[in-house]
Amino acid sequence: MAMRTTTGTQAEPTASAIIGAAARLRRADPCPPDRVAAALARVAEQWRDEQHVFRHETVAELSAALKMTSALLDESLTALLEPLTAPALESLALRLYRVNRLFGFVMPGNVPGAGIHEIAAALLAGAAVILKSASRESVFFGNFLGSLTATDPAVAARLEIVSFSRNESEAMGAMWAACEGGVVAYGDDASLAALAAAGPASAGRFAGFGSRLSGALVALDTPEGARPSAAADAAADGLARDVTLFEQLGCLSPHHVFVLGGAEEARGFAARLFRALERLARRLPPPARLPLGAGAAIRGLRERARWRALAQPAGAAAANEVALWESDGPTVIYDRSAVFSAAPGYRTVFVSAIDSIDDLGARLGPAAGKLEAFALAAPSDKRRPLEDYLRRLGATYVCEPGRIQSPPLDWPHGHGGMFALLREAAR
Amino acid sequence: MTIYDEVLSFIDAPKQARFEALALQVFRHQFDTVTPYREYCTRGGVNPSRIGSIDDIPALSTLAFKYANLTDSVTNLSPSDGRTFSTSGTSAGLDERGRHHIPRVDIYHASAMSHLRRMFFADGTRMPVLSLHPPADRMPDSSLGQMISWAMDEFGLGAGRCVADRKGVDTAAALDFLREAQSDGAPVCVMTTTAALGALFDAMRSAGVRLALAPGSRLMDTGGAKGQRIPLGPEEVIQHSAALLGIDPSLVVNEYGMTEMCSQLYDATPFNSRRSDHPARRRKLGPAWLEVAAVDPATLERLPDGHPGLLRFFDLANVGSVSAILTGDLGVVENGFVQVMGRAADGEVRGCALVIEQFAAKAR
Numbered sequence: 001m002a003m004r005t006t007t008g009t010q011a012e013p014t015a016s017a018i019i020g021a022a023a024r025l026r027r028a029d030p031c032p033p034d035r036v037a038a039a040l041a042r043v044a045e046q047w048r049d050e051q052h053v054f055r056h057e058t059v060a061e062l063s064a065a066l067k068m069t070s071a072l073l074d075e076s077l078t079a080l081l082e083p084l085t086a087p088a089l090e091s092l093a094l095r096l097y098r099v100n101r102l103f104g105f106v107m108p109g110n111v112p113g114a115g116i117h118e119i120a121a122a123l124l125a126g127a128a129v130i131l132k133s134a135s136r137e138s139v140f141f142g143n144f145l146g147s148l149t150a151t152d153p154a155v156a157a158r159l160e161i162v163s164f165s166r167n168e169s170e171a172m173g174a175m176w177a178a179c180e181g182g183v184v185a186y187g188d189d190a191s192l193a194a195l196a197a198a199g200p201a202s203a204g205r206f207a208g209f210g211s212r213l214s215g216a217l218v219a220l221d222t223p224e225g226a227r228p229s230a231a232a233d234a235a236a237d238g239l240a241r242d243v244t245l246f247e248q249l250g251c252l253s254p255h256h257v258f259v260l261g262g263a264e265e266a267r268g269f270a271a272r273l274f275r276a277l278e279r280l281a282r283r284l285p286p287p288a289r290l291p292l293g294a295g296a297a298i299r300g301l302r303e304r305a306r307w308r309a310l311a312q313p314a315g316a317a318a319a320n321e322v323a324l325w326e327s328d329g330p331t332v333i334y335d336r337s338a339v340f341s342a343a344p345g346y347r348t349v350f351v352s353a354i355d356s357i358d359d360l361g362a363r364l365g366p367a368a369g370k371l372e373a374f375a376l377a378a379p380s381d382k383r384r385p386l387e388d389y390l391r392r393l394g395a396t397y398v399c400e401p402g403r404i405q406s407p408p409l410d411w412p413h414g415h416g417g418m419f420a421l422l423r424e425a426a427r
Numbered sequence: 428m429t430i431y432d433e434v435l436s437f438i439d440a441p442k443q444a445r446f447e448a449l450a451l452q453v454f455r456h457q458f459d460t461v462t463p464y465r466e467y468c469t470r471g472g473v474n475p476s477r478i479g480s481i482d483d484i485p486a487l488s489t490l491a492f493k494y495a496n497l498t499d500s501v502t503n504l505s506p507s508d509g510r511t512f513s514t515s516g517t518s519a520g521l522d523e524r525g526r527h528h529i530p531r532v533d534i535y536h537a538s539a540m541s542h543l544r545r546m547f548f549a550d551g552t553r554m555p556v557l558s559l560h561p562p563a564d565r566m567p568d569s570s571l572g573q574m575i576s577w578a579m580d581e582f583g584l585g586a587g588r589c590v591a592d593r594k595g596v597d598t599a600a601a602l603d604f605l606r607e608a609q610s611d612g613a614p615v616c617v618m619t620t621t622a623a624l625g626a627l628f629d630a631m632r633s634a635g636v637r638l639a640l641a642p643g644s645r646l647m648d649t650g651g652a653k654g655q656r657i658p659l660g661p662e663e664v665i666q667h668s669a670a671l672l673g674i675d676p677s678l679v680v681n682e683y684g685m686t687e688m689c690s691q692l693y694d695a696t697p698f699n700s701r702r703s704d705h706p707a708r709r710r711k712l713g714p715a716w717l718e719v720a721a722v723d724p725a726t727l728e729r730l731p732d733g734h735p736g737l738l739r740f741f742d743l744a745n746v747g748s749v750s751a752i753l754t755g756d757l758g759v760v761e762n763g764f765v766q767v768m769g770r771a772a773d774g775e776v777r778g779c780a781l782v783i784e785q786f787a788a789k790a791r
Contacts, residue, residue, distance in 0.1 A: 292757060295724035296737050296771030300755045303488035310463070311494035328725070 014164040015174035018130060021160035022102060022178035025128040028157040030100055033093035036123050037086060039152035044084035046147055050074050054143040061139045062112050067291060068247050072284040073112070076245040079405040080113045084120065092409045093124040096419075097426035101181030102128045106166055106195065107141065108186035108209075109134030111250035115209070116144075117409060118184055118418040119159075125422050127181055128158045138163055166191065172198050181425040182206060184418060204424035207417035212251040212372035213342055214395075214404060216242070217360065218269055219260040219378040219386055232272060235377035238401025239349075240276035242375050243330075244284055245405045248345040251372045252397075252404050255343040256350040258360055263336050266353035267323060270334035277330035277347055286329040290346055297344035302326050305333045339365030357386065361393055372413075373397040375404045429502075430456045431531050434716070434746045438537045441715035446743075447481055450718070453746050454484045460502055463495035464749050481718060482729050486739045486753040489687045492525035499747045504530045509747075512570035514686045527570070527686050530747035535689040538744035539574045540581055542714040546693035547647055547680055548582045552614065554643070556587035557604050559596050559619035559627060566593060570686045571649065575618050582616070596623040598630035605638055605672070614643035617672070620650040621681075625659040631671050639673035646674050647693075649682040651769070661709060683711050683767055688752055689744035690717040692765055702764065710764035716743040721760045724771075727753070732761045735768060 031039075046052045050059075059073045068076075103122050108114050119141075122129050133141055142161055149156035164171040166187070176183060176198065182205035185195045192208035199206055216239050220231050242254050257273065259266035290298070305324040312320050323334040330347035340363060341350045354360055364371070371394035378386050387398045396415055397407045412419065428436070430453060437449055458465050458475045468475070468485050478484055491497060492514070510532040514525035529535050556579045561569065563576040579587045590600040608615040619627070624646075631637070646668050651658070659667075661681055668674040677698040684691035692711035695702040704710050713719055720729045721736030730736040738758045742750050757768040 289723075290725060292724065292735055293771050296755065296757055299724040299737065299753075300488075300490065300771060303490045303753070304493075307488065307491045307494040310466070 014162070014168060014171035017164075018162055018171060018174040018178055021130050021162055025102055025130065025158065025160055028128060029154060030126055031123075031155050031158060033096075033098075033124050033126065034090065035152065036126075036155050036158075037089035037093050039148060039155040040084055040120055040123065041086035041089050042151050043144065043147045044081045046151070047081050047144070048078055050078075052147070054147045058112070058139050058143045062137065065139070066112065066137065066247075067287045067289070069285050069287060072244070072247065072286075075284055076111075076405065077113060079245055080116065082406040083409050084116070088409045089120065089124060092121065095410070096121060096125040097423055099125045099127045099181060099422050099425045101425050102130065102179045103181040103421075103425075104175040104179035104183040105129055105131045106175075106183065106185035106187070107131060107134050107137075109136030111246045112137050112140040113144075114250055115184075115186055117407070117411060117413060118207075118209075120409060121418055121422065122181075122184075123155070123158055125426075127422070127425075129160070130175065130179060131159060131161045132166070132175065133161055133163055135163070135165060166195065169198065176200065182421045184421065185209070204421070207414070207421040209251070209414045209417065212370050212414070213256075213340065213367040214252050214254050214371070214373040214375075215340060215367065216254045216257040216375040216401065216404075217260065217377070217386065217390065218257060219357070219376070219382060221261075221379055221382065231377070231379075232269060233276075235401045236269065236272040236276040237280075238377070238403070239273055239375060240280045241402045242404040243277065243347055243349055244280050247286070248343065248347055250405075252407065253345070254349065254373075254375055254404065256338075256340045256352065256367075258352055258354050258363065260354055260357060262355075263319075263353045266336065266351060267320070267334050270323065270332050270351035271325060273349065273351060274325035274330060274332040277332065277349075278327060281327075281329040281347070286347060294344045294346050298331055298346060298348055301333060301344070301348065302331055305335070339363045340367040342366060357389055360389075364393065369394060371395045373399070373404050373407065375399055375401045377401050431502075431504075431534060431746055434743045435534055435537055437743060438534070438541055438714075438716050443715060446715070446718065449743060450481050450484070450741055450750065451478060453743055453750050454478060456746070457499070457749055460499040461497055461749060462500060463491070463497055467491070481741055481751075482720070484741065484751045486722075486727065486741075486751040487749045488753045489525065489685065489755065491749075492527055492687045493523045496526075496528070497748050498528040499530050502530070502747075504747075508532060510535075510573070511568065512573070512686045513568040525686060527748060529689060532573075534744050534746060535570075535573075536577055538690045538714065538716065538742075540577055542691060542693070543574070543578060544582070545714070546695075546699045546712065547616075547645065549699050550643070552643055553582055553584040554614045554616050554645075555585050555604075555608065556583040556616045556618060557601060557608075558587070558589040559591050559601060559617065559623035560589075561591050561593060562589050565589070565591075571620070571684070574684075574691075578618060591623060596626050598627050601627050602630065602634070602636060605640065608644070609638050609640055612641050614641045614645070616644070617646040617674075619646070619648050621648045621659055621664060622650060624648050624664065625657070628659070628667050628671055637671055637673075642675070643678070644672070644674050645678035645680070646672070647680050647682055649684060681709065681711075683765070685754070687745075688717075688740060688742050690714055690740075690742045692717070692719075695764060708766060710761070710766045712764055713740075717741070719760055719763075719765055721758055722753070733759060735759045737771075738765065738767070 047055045063070045184207045186209045189210040192210045196206045259269045308322040321336045325332040334351045338352045374390045374395040390398050396412050455475050509530040511528045558575045561572050563573045566572040588604045590597040665676045665679045668679045677696040680694045692713040694709045695712045718741040720739045722739045724737045738754045738756045740752045759766045
């Protein structure tokens with residue numbers, strides 16, 4: 001079957017388009033999980049090649065639409081697709097219930113490819129998928145489906161893409177009616193609540209991936225007065241990558257880095273992180289011009305930090321509460337005792353000190369109950385208890401710096417909402 | 428003539444051709460007399476003698492007023508001539524309230540009243556004033572309160588009434604005043620924050636009250652969504668003022684002002700201007716001694732007319748502090764008219780979703 005992307009028109013209203021897509025998916029033959037895994041792995045492998053035609057086209061189109069440079073998009077997509085290997089896909093397939101049902105996906109528009117983990121899980125479980133692409137980013141999944149169609153048309157026939165506004169209640173109603181397995185949606189908490197409310201009252205048919213924040217913890221045990229270690233450099237380089245990919249616009253992008261230790265160590269790490277971000281910006285340049293809202297928000301943060309820093313009494317830098325590093329690209333704000341702060345994206349990071357690991361829980365602020373991932377830089381012998389602590393705080397994924405944009409396929413995104421939905425649908 | 432008197436003279440009789448030269452003179456004065464501003468300029472490598480146009484003058488973020496004492500500390504002025512106003516502090520907490528010390532409050536008075544006269548009392552009519560914001564005697568650190576007190580003195584008639592204090596607005600007392608005004612059949616003026624107006628409208632709806640104030644009655648609101656549980660948009664202010672108070676839409680005028688600036692902008696309506704915008708996208712007009720530009724937030728360069736950017740002002744009336752002000756508000760400038768789009772959010776909890784740029788209302 002050829003790739004099919006359907007957009008509602010006057011001749012074919014969106015609701016009819018969804019009903020038609022659902023009918024085709026019901027007629028499509030089921031695919032065994034090993035065949036789905038092989039096809040997805042093959043496509044991901046193709047897409048890890050920057051010259052692959054569908055990927056190349058995607059990067060060219062998205063670069064203009066999302067105001068991200070091609071170099072950045074290339075590296076970001078490679079990181080996103082990294083976990084989609086044959087062994088990982090096969091392993092996940094073995095652990096999923098078989099669900100020969102239809103699921104609807106309402107995709108996000110901020111980060112291309114976001115949601116691919118859940119789509120892969122659904123297809124591996126034997127489900128068919130109607131995917132509503134985001135109006136702002138309608139390229140990635142269309143082209144990914146193009147590759148899948150060329151690789152294995154039978155697997156591609158398990159996926160249909162439709163296009164409409166999530167505010168079109170008739171279309172969303174048709175989506176709910178057609179997708180007896182459930183609806184998976186990405187968005188801010190308010191719009192997800194509205195989407196869920198528009199569905200049937202029965203529980204267990206909706207998985208929403210809402211507003212979430214990610215951060216980082218640096219716990220390197222550098223003795224006071226000791227020379228900065230190679231581990232600190234590595235952590236800074238890794239975190240610079242975590243922050244930079246996707247221009248910090250996804251729920252996996254760190255906003256705030258907490259450094260366990262004294263103020264001097266935290267301030268030093270902030271400077272180190274800024275230098276790492278600057279180095280990376282030479283290879284992965286930021287957009288020539290930021291979106292107005294983000295640019296204005298970054299300007300506001302910089303000005304506030306600048307004037308707070310200037311207002312500090314003269315003395316040793318280590319005694320300072322606030323410091324600012326800025327350039328045409330990144331912004332790093334050291335704010336010694338700040339609570340977790342949400343940044344406007346585009347390589348804007350807060351760095352704070354914590355005296356003990358227990359302080360972190362008290363400093364979550366707006367991120368409390370909304371944590372997604374944490375990058376953790378720690379010596380191997382200290383790592384396990386810190387990972388456990390971060391998970392207890394709500395992090396669904398804890399990783400080494402530099403790995404945050406490549407969560408494994410069994411990552412319990414949003415506390416495992418997709419896996420719970422599949423489990424419920426299999427009953 | 429001192430620089431202060433030169434500015435006062437310009438406000439009294441603006442000559443547009445002289446604006447930029449006077450602006451440059453004011454900047455040099457501020458560089459010499461406002462220590463934190465001089466340090467800021469010096470850190471940026473600014474040499475005042477090389478500043479040749481208003482666009483070259485470093486604009487200072489309004490946020491700086493929270494952390495630095497930005498006032499003329501050199502010129503020998505009588506302390507009794509000055510006043511200090513504070514921002515409400517709701518956006519960053521009371522511990523980070525901005526302070527604007529104005530060493531010659533007569534210049535603030537001249538600026539505020541002159542432009543208010545043009546934009547809100549252009550017909551020369553005097554009328555009783557109802558204030559839904561505390562006046563200067565109840566809230567001496569409020570620049571808006573001071574402005575309303577002056578307005579009551581200059582444009583008011585008979586017993587005006589203020590029905591607010593620091594704790595809130597007495598909507599019952601406001602309604603009594605307005606009912607009485609309706610019976611008198613003479614026009615009245617309402618000066619208010621948008622939040623207090625929202626409370627009045629709520630009270631009127633709850634009580635099932637609709638009034639028809641006399642023709643010529645008018646309303647000025649300011650502050651936007653700040654402090655409102657359910658924000659009242661500009662279009663709703665105009666509609667509800669007509670429906671609940673009977674005020675002609677052209678006489679419902681929104682003010683854009685801030686503690687950090689001695690001059691204000693007002694909606695251009697058929698009452699005060701030949702321009703007539705749709706209520707949903709009204710544009711504002713400032714006085715001749717206030718220059719406004721939309722600038723790129725990253726480069727701070729002036730954007731062409733019609734392009735949205737951060738609003739930057741040069742306010743001659745700020746002669747005793749800092750005139751070049753960079754706000755946190757987004758807007759569009761076209762032929763000198765300003766459309767204010769709101770304030771850019773600092774940061775937001777970001778989901779796996781399309782991130783919509785969020786704007787919060789400006790803060791006074």
